[in-house]
Amino acid sequence: MNKLQKANDYIQQNKNNVNNRPIYHFSPEIGWMNDPNGFTFYQGKYHLFYQYNPYDIVWSDMHWGHAVTENFIDWEYLPVAMANDKAYDANGCFSGSAIEKDGKLYVMYTGHVDPNLGFDKVESEISERQCIAISEDGITFEKHKLNPVIGEKQLPEDYLICDFRDPKVMEVNGVYYCVLSVRNTQRRGEIIMFKSLDLVQWTFHSSIFQSSFEENKLLECPDLFSVDGKDVLLFSEMPCDPQFAKDVQNTTAYVIGEMDFEKGIFTPEHKGLLDYGQTFYAPQSTEGKDGERLLIGWMHRWNQENPPKEYGFNGMMSLPRKLNVINGQLVQQPFIDTQNYFSPSVIGENVHLGEEEILIEGKTTGFLEVVVPKTSGELIIKLNKAEEKSTNIKIDVEKNVLLLSSDYGDEGNNINLEELSTNNDEDLTLSIYIDLHSIELFINSGEKVVSFTAYDRDKGKDILLVGGESTVLRKVVYGSR
CATH class of the missing domain: 2.60.120.560 (Exo-inulinase; domain 1)
Known part of the structure; x- marks a missing residue:
């Protein structure tokens, strides 16, 4: 039995044992959930994919879970979209995004390889490369034969392949751009950009945002979009190494500015926090059916104990939030009725x-x-x-x-x-x-x-x-x- 079928069979056989799930915040049918992935409006419904381990309430063995909704209250759970069943994603189908092309749904995700997963981390043995999967119905996906499409050949030498992930894809004037999180050789976070004409052949374009050495931060899950005439860059901040865990909280920031796509230059104007609590991370945005810019994030407190194991699930998404830029600040309103x-x-x-x-x-x-x-x-x-x-x-x-x-x-x-x-x-x-x-x-x-x-x-x-x-x-x- 393949890994995808195994996951879906396990869910159907065990989901009725789950209890105490939230009433109106999205949560998994069973098991662990983290980052929202591939958040998009496609064929009349909002699709939400997510990092998923159906087998336990702790992080491990990342699949892509999948659900759809029309109102963000009533959700339909669909079969698991992807399992880590290839050599290039053997230890996890990590976070990514979705985009429609020629009527098909393309998802771009990070294939994670770490032979020591769950044991001591050896950075020289870890690789994160970007991969493509394609669906004609938004439900069943086929991984591209040329995967990975962005790897060591495309990544400049100033960056580390062990922390190179979270592709967010967009199309601007007929050109596809992708922003990615990466750790540089100084062990600090940057957001870099690649470009393509077909979503398969990619070239490095530029570095659009960097954390300073003194900030001691990695920048995860980048997102770049335009709203109300301004360009907005999102990213989640975390300690760049364990020794900085007490000094750097896991938060999500936004930067309002101007993006010159042709030159690959982002000019910041104002930085702020998306959420002032301790439980909002790795959000992803999409264009809604009426042109709104919508955002959904993972609700998780990093120092929090897991739910009781008998709950059978762990993880929630925030309410969707409609975004606008007003008086130079990013404003968020709940997007439910x-x-x-x-x-x-x-x-x-x-x-x-x-x-x-x-x-x-x-x-x-x-x-x-x-x-x-x-x-x-x-x-x-x-x-x-x-x-x-x-x-x-x-x-x-x-x-x-x-x-x-x-x-x-x-x-x-x-x-x-x-x-x-x-x-x-x-x-x-x-x-x-x-x-x-x-x-x-x-x-x-x-x-x-x-x-x-x-x-x-x-x-x-x-x-x-x-x-x-x-x-x-x-x-x-x-x-x-």
């Missing part, structure tokens, strides 16, 4: 929290929106509240700061966020999406986003809003599932 899915309604207006509290009982998943005047005092929102435990969002409106802390998950969950709003005259709006294992907080229609995850088995089921004598809430809206 909040009104129809949650049916939110106003449960309070002009509430003086110094005189009363707002308690919403027995709600583990739902949508909460709170509008706070800029003249208000401190506000504490307690989510998943039990008698002694909760996840707390504390806002000091006058100081324009937020602190998220939680009694769930591992230690070190505190998230401090300053400059919540750039406009001191407008109300502060907090839109919170609560699922079984996650919270996504959008501030002022996505000016800033904070995500949080915790897999604790018995979290509380209440929501409580409390404040001081001067705390006034303009409006409180809630909708449940």
Whole structure:
């Protein structure tokens, strides 16, 4: 039996043993999931591929899982798209992207070879090369006979083949370009670009973005696109070597600038964070069916313990986010039908929290929106509240700061966020999406986003809003599932 059939048979035989999966955040049917791959709109549906190990709830033996949706709430799981069954991808079909060409769906991914996988890492024996697979129906893929299409011959000597991955492909004026993550010979991260006329024959074009030596960073999962007349480069930052793990967090950054594709030069203008939490990584974007730029990311906290093994799964995707560039910053708004899915309604207006509290009982998943005047005092929102435990969002409106802390998950969950709003005259709006294992907080229609995850088995089921004598809430809206 081949590896692809083996994986699909295992899923069908064991998926009914999985429990406690999220209600409306995408998760695998069974097993481990990480980076979103090949996120694209093709033949009338959104396709989401993902790094996948169906056999356990830990990372290993990377396949490409596959699902489709029309609304990002209702998902159809499709057969595993690719298994690591060739010599050039023997130890993993690593992350990549998708693009339509001549009606067919092409995916470009990293073939990972490491004979010591799971044991001591020997960089001289590791190779990462870029490969192509093609599908006529978006479901069944055939790996190209010329794979790998980008390897040692195309990669300049200044870069290391052991860390050379995550191709994101795009087409500009009839030419295909691909941005890739790579480690240079100084052991720091760069994003480089290749170009092609047919998606098979590739040549090195340029280095478009580099981390400084002092930053001690690798740059993973690059993405490059245009929105609202600007070019945006995304990448996920991680420590370049284990000794820097305490100094460099795993975060995802964006850089707004201008890309000259012909010259291969990216000119940065502004850098920011996509998410201020500790659980958003390796996002990938695509053009939506109506021309929107949509983004979805992997929700994972790096210092977090795995879910209980009996859950049978590990990994979630964020809600899809619609991207826009407004006033020189990247703004993200949730791209789901909040009104129809949650049916939110106003449960309070002009509430003086110094005189009363707002308690919403027995709600583990739902949508909460709170509008706070800029003249208000401190506000504490307690989510998943039990008698002694909760996840707390504390806002000091006058100081324009937020602190998220939680009694769930591992230690070190505190998230401090300053400059919540750039406009001191407008109300502060907090839109919170609560699922079984996650919270996504959008501030002022996505000016800033904070995500949080915790897999604790018995979290509380209440929501409580409390404040001081001067705390006034303009409006409180809630909708449940």
